[in-house]
Amino acid sequence: MLDTRAVMRSLPLVASVLGRKYGVTVTIGGTEAYTDGRAIHLPALPVDVPDTFLALARGYIDHEAAHLRDTDFAELKATKLTPLEHHVWNIIEDWRVENRLVAAFPGCRGNFDWLIGYFFGGKATKTADDPAVLFLNWLLLTVRAWDVPAIGKRRDTIAVRLTKLCPGLLTRMACVVEAVRTSCASTAEAIVHARAIVAELGKAAQTPQPASGRNPDASQAGGDLDDAGNGNQPTASPWERIRNLLHAQKDDLPQEFGAILGEALKREAPASDGQPVNVATVTHKASSDLPPDDIAEAKRASTALRTRLAWPVAGCDRQPDPRGTEWETRPAQAPPHRHG
Known part of the structure; x- marks a missing residue:
């Protein structure tokens, strides 16, 4: 109880x-x-x-x-x-x-x-x-x-x-x-x-x-x-x-x-010797657009993260394009043939 x-x-x-x-x-x-x-x-x-x-x-x-x-x-x-x-x-x-x-x-x-x-x-x-x-x-x-x-x-x-x-x-x-x-x-x-x-x-x-x-x-x-x-x-x-x-x-x-x-x-209501208890209330929080440098940094970070999460993919070797934001897809190489 x-x-x-x-x-x-x-x-x-x-x-x-x-x-x-x-x-x-x-x-x-x-x-x-x-x-x-x-x-x-x-x-x-x-x-x-x-x-x-x-x-x-x-x-x-x-x-x-x-x-x-x-x-x-x-x-x-x-x-x-x-x-x-x-x-x-x-x-x-x-x-x-x-x-x-x-x-x-x-x-x-x-x-x-x-x-x-x-x-x-x-x-x-x-x-x-x-x-x-x-x-x-x-x-x-x-x-x-x-x-x-x-x-x-x-x-x-x-x-x-x-x-x-x-x-x-x-x-x-x-x-x-x-x-x-x-x-x-x-x-x-x-x-x-x-x-x-x-x-x-x-x-x-x-x-x-x-x-x-x-x-x-x-x-x-x-x-x-x-x-x-x-x-x-x-x-x-x-x-x-x-x-x-x-x-x-x-x-x-x-x-x-x-x-x-x-x-x-x-x-x-009893007198409080310490900090009284309050309940948080919803208030307005000011916001503004991110500066260009911060946006670029976020894109670089997200590109690197996508690279780690998405490569390799079955059937192809996916590697980031050297230009930074595009993907280059190459045919996956066949494994070497083993002879008995």
């Missing part, structure tokens, strides 16, 4: 092989982990790296390769999603392309399951009291729990909290989210599902709530700041927070999974 640890210590070679297998380019060098839409870049590595970093690097390659292979970036750009729609689409598309890669390369399943458990398997924190944050976390964990059921406990904890703040919200959202699982075969279909989820969220947020329905859990200690910076102002109600989410800008929303992975790689 192969020593997995020993194989993974040869990550530059592994990355190159994975790239060819997945049909993408993988390079190692510099200090950042990113993809530019054509290639996957990993930071330069020390010769000896810890297991967590190796698992992150392998998972990052698999995740980004899945996008480069199967995400239709032209379709995404043409659709012009709102920031929230794009965020929801990314949650769906991450799940979709990863499963597409697993169908082609089943060994990737273990890498993805490890990543999901590593990033999303922790306990829910008490700081997540914002209904907008709770909803996005619930959606993310719902989709990820389709492959890793163990994180369903954290999803359920968040669902209980969100239901107290916004009764009935998740009941309305459950069907439109579950539809993703049964019909999502392309980037275009992922876009359709993302828009449907955001549209249903908007309908739920606009549904009239009971007049006395302001939940005591809606307020956060200290309240919000008013325009003058004074504290103790009433905070937005839970449903108002959901309505505000519909108009959120990109900077108001959580990072996409690929960016989280890239930052984790940079954070977990």
Whole structure:
């Protein structure tokens, strides 16, 4: 059996092989982990790296390769999603392309399951009291729990909290989210599902709530700041927070999974005491015509080589012409007749 640890210590070679297998380019060098839409870049590595970093690097390659292979970036750009729609689409598309890669390369399943458990398997924190944050976390964990059921406990904890703040919200959202699982075969279909989820969220947020329905859990200690910076102002109600989410800008929303992975790689990369490991990349090499003297020397050398390789030939004695480049063919002399 192969020593997995020993194989993974040869990550530059592994990355190159994975790239060819997945049909993408993988390079190692510099200090950042990113993809530019054509290639996957990993930071330069020390010769000896810890297991967590190796698992992150392998998972990052698999995740980004899945996008480069199967995400239709032209379709995404043409659709012009709102920031929230794009965020929801990314949650769906991450799940979709990863499963597409697993169908082609089943060994990737273990890498993805490890990543999901590593990033999303922790306990829910008490700081997540914002209904907008709770909803996005619930959606993310719902989709990820389709492959890793163990994180369903954290999803359920968040669902209980969100239901107290916004009764009935998740009941309305459950069907439109579950539809993703049964019909999502392309980037275009992922876009359709993302828009449907955001549209249903908007309908739920606009549904009239009971007049006395302001939940005591809606307020956060200290309240919000008013325009003058004074504290103790009433905070937005839970449903108002959901309505505000519909108009959120990109900077108001959580990072996409690929960016989280890239930052984790940079954070977990061990310091290198020696020369880091890089992968050679293809570059342009300048060339020019050979000077006449070099061409003549090459011809003389090749003539001499042909003489040694081709003479004698059966049936004739072939000798180089004294002029240097032509051959002179002479009839082979018959061997002397021996008399008994």
